[in-house]
Amino acid sequence: MDYFNYQDDGRLYGEACDLTRLAEQHGTPLYVYSRATLERHWNAFDQAAGEVDHLVCYAVKANSNLAVLNVLARLGSGFDIVSGGELSRVIAAGGDPKKVVFSGVGKRDDEIRFGLEQGIFCFNVESVAELARINRVAETMGVKAPVSIRVNPDIDAGTHPYISTGLKENKFGIPIEQARDIYRQAAAMSQLEIHGVDCHIGSQLTELSPFLEAVDKLLALIDGLAEDGIHIRHLDVGGGLGVRYDDETPPEPRHYAEELKKRLQGRNLTLVFEPGRAIAANAGVLLTRVEHLKPGEAKNFAIVDAAMNDLIRPALYSAWQAIIPVDSTLQRDAAVYDIVGPICETGDFIGKDRTLSIIEGDLLAVRSAGAYGFVMASNYNSRPRAAEVMVDGDQHYVVREREELADLWRGEHLLPGA
Numbered sequence: 001m002d003y004f005n006y007q008d009d010g011r012l013y014g015e016a017c018d019l020t021r022l023a024e025q026h027g028t029p030l031y032v033y034s035r036a037t038l039e040r041h042w043n044a045f046d047q048a049a050g051e052v053d054h055l056v057c058y059a060v061k062a063n064s065n066l067a068v069l070n071v072l073a074r075l076g077s078g079f080d081i082v083s084g085g086e087l088s089r090v091i092a093a094g095g096d097p098k099k100v101v102f103s104g105v106g107k108r109d110d111e112i113r114f115g116l117e118q119g120i121f122c123f124n125v126e127s128v129a130e131l132a133r134i135n136r137v138a139e140t141m142g143v144k145a146p147v148s149i150r151v152n153p154d155i156d157a158g159t160h161p162y163i164s165t166g167l168k169e170n171k172f173g174i175p176i177e178q179a180r181d182i183y184r185q186a187a188a189m190s191q192l193e194i195h196g197v198d199c200h201i202g203s204q205l206t207e208l209s210p211f212l213e214a215v216d217k218l219l220a221l222i223d224g225l226a227e228d229g230i231h232i233r234h235l236d237v238g239g240g241l242g243v244r245y246d247d248e249t250p251p252e253p254r255h256y257a258e259e260l261k262k263r264l265q266g267r268n269l270t271l272v273f274e275p276g277r278a279i280a281a282n283a284g285v286l287l288t289r290v291e292h293l294k295p296g297e298a299k300n301f302a303i304v305d306a307a308m309n310d311l312i313r314p315a316l317y318s319a320w321q322a323i324i325p326v327d328s329t330l331q332r333d334a335a336v337y338d339i340v341g342p343i344c345e346t347g348d349f350i351g352k353d354r355t356l357s358i359i360e361g362d363l364l365a366v367r368s369a370g371a372y373g374f375v376m377a378s379n380y381n382s383r384p385r386a387a388e389v390m391v392d393g394d395q396h397y398v399v400r401e402r403e404e405l406a407d408l409w410r411g412e413h414l415l416p417g418a
């Protein structure tokens with residue numbers, strides 16, 4: 001149960017809030033998140049790890065709304081960040097920087113300095129050049145930097161090529177064959193303290209085996225490092241656990257954790273998870289209204305008021321997300337539609353070949369939109385970004401207001417004298 005369900009009146013609710021009313025009150029397109037779902041998903045990881053020393057570092061990139069981060073921070077969550085901007089958000093949302101892991105291939109000096117000032121848990125380092133840079137920045141500050149090397153285990157995660165990260169051809173991490181040597185180089189750098197080993201092999205994985213294959217390789221590396229006198233304190237398995245968009249049956253966090261715990265027995269390692277999608281995706285829907293129906297010879301189009309600038313996953317990865325009527329009691333004729341937005345791009349679609357019973361003005365919900373939804377939104381075609389609302393039982397809160405038109409050119413300037 002994800003707390004977005006039809007109730008007895010045939011209408012879709014987010015927890016105890018009627019989504020028809022929310023759309024009327026706040027307009028569309030509208031992102032709606034469920035606090036109870038976010039909490040349940042985070043707790044599933046926390047409880048799965050159980051007695052093992054662990055840190056659940058929610059991947060901020062999946063949904064960085066301050067209220068979302070704050071809900072998780074209140075549970076004691078750590079955070080996986082990839083920029084100084086994300087660190088600022090974590091702090092603004094009341095998150096603890098001491099539970100932050102900093103991933104990403106292109107950390108700038110100022111971002112490294114910010115992380116060190118805030119005393120983050122660990123830098124997940126992706127290259128030798130970055131090790132040297134962190135060492136140098138830490139030296140100028142007279143501090144030591146906690147580091148972990150992101151190892152690329154060359155494993156096919158079996159996911160979409162754009163969201164696969166653990167193969168040799170991907171830009172991420174350090175090839176596993178070089179890892180031991182590079183750890184030795186890191187150990188010789190005066191300002192680095194080696195804390196961990198990490199990996200992240202891709203996103204939306206629906207099988208456990210690639211994760212476990214990666215962990216086995218990492219544990220063998222950790223044993224090798226011990227022989228070199230390098231003692232690893234934590235193992236960060238990254239994120240990537242998939243969710244159900246359609247008929248996928250991704251592994252449950254508890255099954256994943258059970259397999260990990262078997263492998264960690266007898267080892268003194270803190271376990272770090274970096275889940276993003278598994279926590280946020282099904283904690284959100286995107287509400288959108290049908291603007292026009294446009295029947296055609298080859299296709300029928302339902303033109304809705306959400307577009308690829310609001311939700312780019314279908315255009316970018318051919319991702320499939322369920323699209324359902326918010327009021328299931330309305331009697332209309334069914335037809336097969338491509339659900340498209342108003343943007344001037346052929347790739348601007350939210351769903352293709354969907355059978356729906358709709359007329360102009362009807363309200364639709366795009367499910368599983370809580371992760372990689374609003375965070376990837378843009379102002380393309382000068383469209384203001386949607387508002388975001390959080391439901392919490394029978395209460396709801398606007399957690400980000402819809403952009404005003406003037407927001408679209410804030411910070412832009414005409415040339416003088418014109």
Ligand SMILES: Cc1ncc(COP(=O)(O)O)c(C=O)c1O
Pocket residue numbers: 059062080103104165200202203204238239240241274275276277278
């Ligand atoms: C380093 C790292 N950690 C965690 C995540 C979160 O991934 P997911 O949302 O698939 O759990 C990502 C994104 O794929 C990532 O690049």
Ligand SMILES: N[C@@H](CCCC[NH3+])C(=O)O
Pocket residue numbers: 061163203204313317371372
């Ligand atoms: N944005 C991607 C996931 C990227 C994961 C980040 N490493 C998606 O929507 O599926």
